[in-house]
Amino acid sequence: MLQTTGNGDVIRVIASIYGIQTASKMLPLIAETKDFKISGYVAKPEVNRANRSYMTILLNHRYVKSYPVMKAIQAGFHTLLPIGKFPVTVLMIDVHPHLVDVNVHPSKLEVRLSKEQELQQLVTDAIKDVFAEETLIPRASEGTVRKQVSRDKSEQVPLAFDEETRLDESKSDRSEKKSGPDANPDYSEFASGREEPRSGESVRKETGKADTKKDVPFEEREERQATHVYEEGLPRQRERVPKLYPIGQHHGTYILAENESGLYLIDQHAAQERILYEYFREKVDDPPKTQQDLLVPLTIELTNQEHDVFIQHKNEIERMGMSVELFGQRSYLIRSVPVWFPDGDEEAILYEWLEQLKEGKRLSAGVIREEAAILMACKAAIKANRHLRSDEMERLLDDLRSCEDPFTCPHGRPVIIHYSTHDIERMFKRVM
Template identity: 40%
Template sequence: MGHIKTLHTSLANKIAAGEVVERPSSVVKELLENSIDAGATEINIEVQESGIAEIRVVDNGSGIREDDLHLVFHRHATSKLVEDDDLFHIRTLGFRGEALASIASVAKVTLQTSTDGIEGHQVYAEEGKIVDQRPAKARRGTDIKVASLFYNTPARLKYIKSLYTELGKITDIVNRMAMSHPKVRISLTNDGKTILQTNGSGRTNEVMAEIYGMKVARDLVEITGETSDYRIHGFVAKPEHSRSNRHYISLFINGRYIKNFVLNKAVQEGYHTLLTIGRFPIVYLNIEMDPILVDVNVHPTKLEVRLSKEEQLYTLIVEKIRAAFKDKVLIPKNDLSSKYQPKKVLDKFEQQKMAFEQREQQTHSEHRSNAQPSSTTIHEQQTSPEHPNSTFQHERTTGDVQEETQHRKQSQDDTTPFENYEQTQRALLNEMDTPIDNLETNTELQQSEVQGKSNINDVTPKPRVPYMEVVGQVHGTYIVAQNDEGMYLIDQHAAQERIKYEYFRDKIGEVNNENQNLLIPLTFNFTKDEQMIIEDNMDELQRVGLFLEPFGGHDYIVSSYPVWFPQEDIEDMIKDMVHYVLEHRRLNIAKFREELAIMMSCKKSIKANHYLKNNEMADLIDQLREREDPFTCPHGRPIIINFTNYEIERLFKRIQ
């Protein structure tokens, strides 16, 4: 008798389930995809004990016909593929027909469905087989309950993580599906507690506000772009909201969540030097394309895909993300708002009423006392609208005027946050999909006002760093500056690093570099294997102005150098350029220029504990304002931090 036998259906399904159903979140993903494919506009997901005890998914989709119920839990039974050619034109999320079969093989599944909301059916399955089928009352759509997950596969159940971890995995899947399908109302509850609830408005930024919070949603920037083969649409968060891992980069192809190393790299390259090394952005990006250009059938969970013309898509993503931040003010704001939230939001009328009542009460008190007004009362009369012609007005000193102005400004700042707080929360999600940063608008207006650039015919782009005046320096490291918006701290090393980086980057990238001859050529010695690498990259080295001439044996000489080289470090600069080539063993000219410019700018910039004069600090800020990307150093560290007047006054308890 032969040794080769056909596996029993139940065993084959358990093996398949090992690939498709890894944990409770896998079940949620498969059922959620089926509901979306069924045209559902509302999906409710309920889990008990993070999905280990029970998972229930209820939708209002098309439902399942009675004639198809006997195939629901049959492996590779699907309504989405008919011919071989259909595999290359997939527009649905599911297509293999193995999800329900795999789930039913490791859990107890109860399914209720109706196609018309009048006549319903119920099916109960165990071990991958239908145990019971009967008529049932059911609304239009499908209601699937998965209980006792992995009850018959104890080895798989043993490796389930903590309930908190499993709930996190489920939440992650639901969040991503909600972002990619904003027109579907999706809710997720665990043990009766709501975790996520979207409104199905069709606006992705509203879903992202629900997931990431209002602070991130306010700083989302919309990106769109297309080529002959690809069309992208998404939202990218400003660099200040970066995270410590890639988990918050959400990529979708035709609505399907995918993982792709190359596209992740494209997103990071789009942010370029705006992110610190080791930090990653919050991004939602949907890529629309002809299904024939993508192979989604390379992994059981359908997360990994293969793309045609990947380089074209890579370039498109990089260009659009860089363009999104080109005209944005990216100065991080000090995070004090979370510590000092208004206890009560009052409308303008209530505030004015309270202020009026206080003044009336104070006036009556003064009349009753018949006392000589104190200096405090005098000052209040001077600053009050009720006393514009006060007899004490002519006695005010310059200091009094300044104090009065400050009190008025304080009063304005005291009411503005309360007046705008609720309106901001309400209006944010009613904006178009390109949220407007009020700080940017205010900064541009202030900048125009201070510098006198109000001529509407002036086509010169306005600097993205606002005008500010130097106040001083802290520890020889940070420049303190101010304007009407508040106080700024500038990292002087990072600022000069950005200035020099853009200078060196442009100079290295010039095609016709001018060279200066050396009176005495410099000699360099290399090993045989280093010589081979140098010879292989000689043309690229010459393109950036470095000419190495063989001088016998292992020696090379350099008789000239680019005129933009720092005069005092010519030999070190040449060594650094050659060592870069030797270290990487091959030369990517674009990457070479980039890293070389970063290295040179870091070495040639002022360091910490270097004290500057006021005019030197002002000159440094002026140079920074003219840079292309003046908000981060080449390593992604912030250059400028802003403390608004409101935040400073909250710190000193001048306002509540």
């Protein structure tokens, strides 16, 4: 049975349903246009679930299911969530009843909205605006060290009003049990308390140890920081990651860095993947010219079905910037491609386009360019087991601080994890 205080405080209701840990990670959201007003809470990306059941939508104070709105919510979390993970949100939408069609589903759960695209854009932009003001570095709490399951013990199951949702949730629970306790760790600041960590200088005084960075204080190091952003691209953004000072590497994969707030672990591949993704994204969005000729045209052979699809959609493929001409009965020559195509992937992309067209989907230049930027960043980023010099680590960290969203790679994996000085001292039982 669900029990709440009944005072109308939404965040307290969220705590009663999902637990205090999850509620402490929720961020308020509010936005409106002439036709729509939205409010509610969205959880930080580190709090996520294995299905869509935790995206709660209340339309004019009534629980509904709207897949376009869910799609807009996920778009607001773009590149912030791992593949196969979904956000925890409570979204309340106020709209004039004339803009709502409730006669879509027998149980009145699903609705159809007029001006749906306007609402989708409002939801996506509002979520992005919320995260643009936040530092989304997960904190490695005591729960992480003990390898506890991320879900709070006091958390109740999501409210399920139809059989489909209940079946979805039961499947999710089974999959989470199979994946083990490490599948989705929760880096909850709430679990480790809110005591402020001591500065690096005070720790050195108490332990009698000198700083390993040649006794240079943090304040002096701050004055030495350089701007290592790519000369051609990446403009300096408002820095959402604090200045970090590398002190070493773990297995040639993770950079260890420190500042007055504690210790940071940085996944070097994910970090450079994020840097390159934002760099390539700007390049493919504004290419100097639309097409480039291939030095040696590529020859491909299509099946009968692919050939029919190509003939039917030839003009659409050419509008996307790819020049293909017949070279036999079912053979074709790719002569030119958009300048932002990843090298060596021209043939694979054409086959993917034909598959999408075969399924009745439309080709979107924006989606294709986004996928191209992600693919190029992943291929070009430094890999694991690559040992970096001190200056290389410093440059990587400074470039990361200049990113628009420096907290996750384009696939949604975390880039940085923070151990506060207090967290570390608790692990070593220096404080209880």
